[in-house]
Amino acid sequence: MADSRLPNFRALTPAQRLDHIAEAAALTADEKALLSQPGALPLARADGMIENVIGTFELPFGVAGNFQINGQDVLVPMAVEEPSIVAAASFMAKLARESGGFETSSTGPIMRAQVQILGVTDPYGARLALLKHRDEILSVANSRDKVLIGLGGGCRDIEIHVFPDTPRGAMVVMHLIVDVRDAMGANTVNTMAESVSPLVEKLTGGQVRLRILSNLADLRLARARVRLTPEVLKTRERSGEEIVEGVIDAYTFAAVDPYRAATHNKGIMNGIDPVIVATGNDWRAVEAGAHAWACRSGHYSSLTTWEKDTAGALVGTIEMPMPVGLVGGATKTHPLAQLSLKIMGVKTAQQLGEVAVAVGLAQNLGALRALATEGIQRGHMALHARNIALVAGATGDEIDTIAKQMAAEHDVRTDRAVALLEALRRK
Numbered sequence: 445m446a447d448s449r450l451p452n453f454r455a456l457t458p459a460q461r462l463d464h465i466a467e468a469a470a471l472t473a474d475e476k477a478l479l480s481q482p483g484a485l486p487l488a489r490a491d492g493m494i495e496n497v498i499g500t501f502e503l504p505f506g507v508a509g510n511f512q513i514n515g516q517d518v519l520v521p522m523a524v525e526e527p528s529i530v531a532a533a534s535f536m537a538k539l540a541r542e543s544g545g546f547e548t549s550s551t552g553p554i555m556r557a558q559v560q561i562l563g564v565t566d567p568y569g570a571r572l573a574l575l576k577h578r579d580e581i582l583s584v585a586n587s588r589d590k591v592l593i594g595l596g597g598g599c600r601d602i603e604i605h606v607f608p609d610t611p612r613g614a615m616v617v618m619h620l621i622v623d624v625r626d627a628m629g630a631n632t633v634n635t636m637a638e639s640v641s642p643l644v645e646k647l648t649g650g651q652v653r654l655r656i657l658s659n660l661a662d663l664r665l666a667r668a669r670v671r672l673t674p675e676v677l678k679t680r681e682r683s684g685e686e687i688v689e690g691v692i693d694a695y696t697f698a699a700v701d702p703y704r705a706a707t708h709n710k711g712i713m714n715g716i717d718p719v720i721v722a723t724g725n726d727w728r729a730v731e732a733g734a735h736a737w738a739c740r741s742g743h744y745s746s747l748t749t750w751e752k753d754t755a756g757a758l759v760g761t762i763e764m765p766m767p768v769g770l771v772g773g774a775t776k777t778h779p780l781a782q783l784s785l786k787i788m789g790v791k792t793a794q795q796l797g798e799v800a801v802a803v804g805l806a807q808n809l810g811a812l813r814a815l816a817t818e819g820i821q822r823g824h825m826a827l828h829a830r831n832i833a834l835v836a837g838a839t840g841d842e843i844d845t846i847a848k849q850m851a852a853e854h855d856v857r858t859d860r861a862v863a864l865l866e867a868l869r870r871k
């Protein structure tokens with residue numbers, strides 16, 4: 445098991461950081477080479493992945509340190525363009541590990557496919573006809589994907605949802621409830637939904653139209669919990685108790701106000717999406733599921749909760765859909781996706797989902813802790829300043845010199861960076 449503590453990792457060069465991670469995660473020389481040079485995704489491979497390819501698009505690939513999940517150290521690869529995310533996740537994981545880290549759990553890898561049935565005058569009668577033939581429907585759904593069945597997955601059940609009075613008449617929607625094992629499962633369940641359609645039409649007398657998975661993957665949930673004592677949270681300027689109260693006030697704002705909840709949840713996805721991208725998974729599917737889930741009560745709200753236990757410690761939880769896979773999609777075609785899994789040391793899609801939500805919870809705490817105390821700009825803008833220095837044309841050592849100067853002046857702007865660069869080059 446790799447030691448995930450990365451003290452002062454920022455002080456190393458990218459090559460030194462890679463040496464450290466390669467050793468910790470036992471990467472081979474070839475795997476290490478993939479990360480040490482640009483172009484990990486060969487053009488010919490990219491051309492096979494999507495259409496009209498003319499090149500590849502790279503993102504920074506960082507590793508968040510300090511994560512301890514269910515007592516195990518985990519190094520977390522993150523592919524993302526925004527500064528301060530990897531730093532905040534690493535920082536909060538560092539605090540969390542002092543109180544035992546993150547505890548996670550998840551449901552089985554169950555996805556839903558929807559089959560829309562129109563043209564039925566007796567929708568409740570159609571419902572019973574489908575339920576009566578449940579076993580036959582399951583058998584047709586499971587007749588195609590021998591690999592999945594062999595792995596212990598497959599269609600487990602059906603659910604029937606009736607919308608008796610839509611602007612297009614009565615609508616019956618059959619859900620296939622499918623165990624997709626270590627796949628994200630969209631293609632798998634879509635194939636099943638298409639294969640059962642002739643039988644569904646025969647049983648209901650209606651016409652089947654859409655046959656597609658639901659991205660509201662509410663049967664495939666991942667959960668994480670963290671507990672931090674005031675002692676761990678305290679800073680030079682503020683007591684731990686003050687920070688606990690501040691984080692709970694910040695969370696409550698998101699719980700009651702959708703305008704705030706959207707930003708709060710964006711902060712959570714700041715942690716989750718980079719893990720999803722680094723592992724070649726479909727981040728649009730995860731985003732769609734997250735926001736639909738956040739709205740499940742009819743009121744768009746927070747994906748996390750923050751409260752205080754009887755001992756006065758801050759307790760954070762997250763529970764949300766996590767449709768991710770270790771096979772399928774780009775998870776096997778993008779060379780860095782498999783490498784990310786190796787660095788993380790995850791062996792199942794469920795474990796990957798649990799790591800992703802733990803990072804989301806850490807990220808949320810990082811943002812709330814900053815917002816409830818000094819504000820977001822000091823930490824975030826100090827790191828964003830390096831981007832601004834790059835935009836102004838700084839290279840090499842100039843980048844850090846100018847970024848540090850702007851951060852010290854609390855004046856992070858491109859025109860200031862240009863002025864500082866000119867002054868530096870005149871010296």
Ligand SMILES: CC(C)(COP(=O)([O-])OP(=O)([O-])OC[C@H]1O[C@@H](n2cnc3c(N)ncnc32)[C@H](O)[C@@H]1OP(=O)([O-])[O-])[C@@H](O)C(=O)NCCC(=O)NCCSC(=O)C[C@@](C)(O)CC(=O)[O-]
Nearest residue numbers: 451452453454528531532534535707708711810811814823
């Ligand atoms: C940015 C920090 C962490 C600085 O915080 P700091 O107190 O200056 O950090 P520090 O220098 O004391 O370092 C503490 C630890 O943080 C990590 N760390 C610290 N700096 C680095 C770095 N350069 N590179 C790598 N790791 C770093 C690292 O783990 C380090 O431990 P050490 O290595 O010393 O043992 C803090 O201010 C913070 O957490 N801020 C929140 C940042 C954030 O949330 N960013 C997301 C973007 S803003 C946004 O889009 C979302 C938002 C905010 O709108 C969501 C919402 O509203 O809810």
Ligand SMILES: NC(=O)C1=CN([C@@H]2O[C@H](COP(=O)(O)OP(=O)(O)OC[C@H]3O[C@@H](n4cnc5c(N)ncnc54)[C@H](OP(=O)(O)O)[C@@H]3O)[C@@H](O)[C@H]2O)C=CC1
Nearest residue numbers: 591592624625626627628629630631632726729771772773
């Ligand atoms: N709305 C959405 O979110 C949609 C998303 N998509 C896309 O679908 C893709 C994901 O679909 P997905 O079904 O996961 O991909 P695949 O169909 O590529 O992979 C799943 C298949 O892999 C095989 N397999 C091998 N090992 C395993 C294992 N351990 N566990 C499970 N299956 C295994 C199975 O059978 P076999 O070998 O027989 O194939 C299974 O059917 C993503 O690219 C996503 O972007 C597509 C449509 C809609």
